[in-house]
Amino acid sequence: MFKRHLITNEILYCSQGELREVDFKGAYLEDANFKGTDLEGADLEDANLKGANLEGANLKGAKFYWANLKGADLKGAKLEGANLEWANLEGTNLEGANLKLATLKGANLKGTNLEGADLEEANLKGANLEGANFKGVNLKGANLKGANLEGANLKDTNFEGVKYW
Secondary structure, eight states: OOOHHHHTTSOOBOTTOBOTTOBOTTOBOTTOBOTTOBOTTOBOTTOBOTTOBOTTOBOTTOBOTTOBOTTOBOTTOBOTTOBOTTOBOTTOBOTTOBOTTOBOTTOBOTTOBOTTOBOTTOBOTTOBOTTOBOTTOBOTTOBOTTOBOTTOBOTTOBOTTOBOO
16 A cells, blocks of 8 residues: 555656556555556545546546546546546546546546547536536436536537436
8 A cells, every 4th residue: 555655755657567456545646657557446546646647547447536636647548437436637638538337426527628538328427527628529328417517518429318317
């Protein structure tokens, strides 16, 4: 288990590595580089990943409950079945990411770029999606009950079977 004081004030670099099911719960990982890293099933609950590079990372089934991912790069990341409940994803780049069956209940995605992402059957109940870019996003069967879509770009978005209320 990584404790906050073990990682603070250093930039963690683990590009292309394998850290499956690692416990980073509550860890300070601001600006860390996990580009292409295998973090399947990792516990990142309440972790600070502000500005982190997770481009192309395998994050299937990872737990990001209450995590801070503000401004992080998750372009092309595999987040299928991940738990991002109440996570802060403001200004995050999720372009082309796979978020099938992901839980984003109550998450803050204000100003997030989700262009071309796959959110089929994702749970976005009560999420803040204000000003987010959903151009070309697949929301087939997603739950958007109580979500704030004010000012979001919804061009070419697939809303087939979406639950609004």
